[in-house]
Amino acid sequence: MDAAARSRLLRWYRAKRRDLPWRRTKDAYAILVSEVMLQQTRVEVVVPFYERWLRRFPNLAALAEAREEEVLAAWAGLGYYRRARNLHAAAQAVVAQHKGKLPATAEALRMLPGIGAYTAGAVASIAFGERVPCVDGNVVRVASRILGLRQPDSAALRRRIEDAATAWVSARSPGDWNQAVMELGATVCSPRNPRCGECPVAAACVAKAKGWQDTIPAKTKAKTAVAATAMRFARIEQAGRVLLVRNPETGLLAGMWMLPGGASTTPLARLVREQAGVRVRLGPVEREARHLFSHRTWAMELRRATLLDVDHAQPGRRTWWCPVADLDGAALPAAMRVLLADLDGPTRGRKRRARSKPAPSAS
DNA sequence: GACCCGTGGCT
């Protein structure tokens, strides 16, 4: 991409960029928060979480001092919860190792948990003006088309694009430049049906010249869908409180609060006893719902259960009798919100993906 | 390189 095209792209960005909340600040912490939230997550989804997060944790010190419970609760609904735990750990590391100030270079940022090559480059260039590239999915697509690279995504392709991105990045405005490439990918150079007629660098684009814009980037082989796992959960309610158990520190939905239960290869009453240390009488199936993760599917069944007594055995997990009114603000993943939704009113007004249906009556 | 890790919108 020649200098004239790069100049056009930068001017296009400054004229046409979307007004996003993290573009109104120069605070490195706020920009870091936005970049981590934006990992594998759409802009429209991030905006309300970002604004709520900054009200709750307005600066790095506030985040570092927060309990993990609050951090996960604020992230609940965004997914990829390890991001929240890593961001929390990064804030604490900055307090401990950098006197509370985010390091200003990509190389140093890269050392913090949850900050990889992309996020380090993005924060260093946008917040600190360091002349470093950042390569995300948008940049891969845009660069592949401009350079006419017809190979599917791979480490070799990434290296090639890293080199190009390094050569392209503006010395004067690295942050604007990096955002310009991503903005182009997000709004014009889209995965399907790119709007080449509106592209400020169409004249410098190999794909456009050769008619390859619809076949670049090349498809990687599709993953085969996995069968749904049957999951059962129990809603045990006592005096306006629901019994929750905390997930283990690693794995799917790590550290999040769940209704007791799990894969239905183990009897539900036993799961409840082992996890929560209580014995219950199970009622009929009250609700069924499917939940789709990125790599697996749950076919869930919810049963009401009545508490019989507290077992003498230690519960296998941390437990919490959560007031029904507090469920909204708790660190509950979307799958649990689907099961609990509308039994006591809507949860935080969030849209729900998985469709749930009442179970057929027991009669 | 392969796999794990959420969610929601779109086709």
Add this chain to the structure above:
DNA sequence: TAGCCAAGGGT
């Protein structure tokens, strides 16, 4: 519907 995809990182 089923698949695809979105400002990735860790192991």
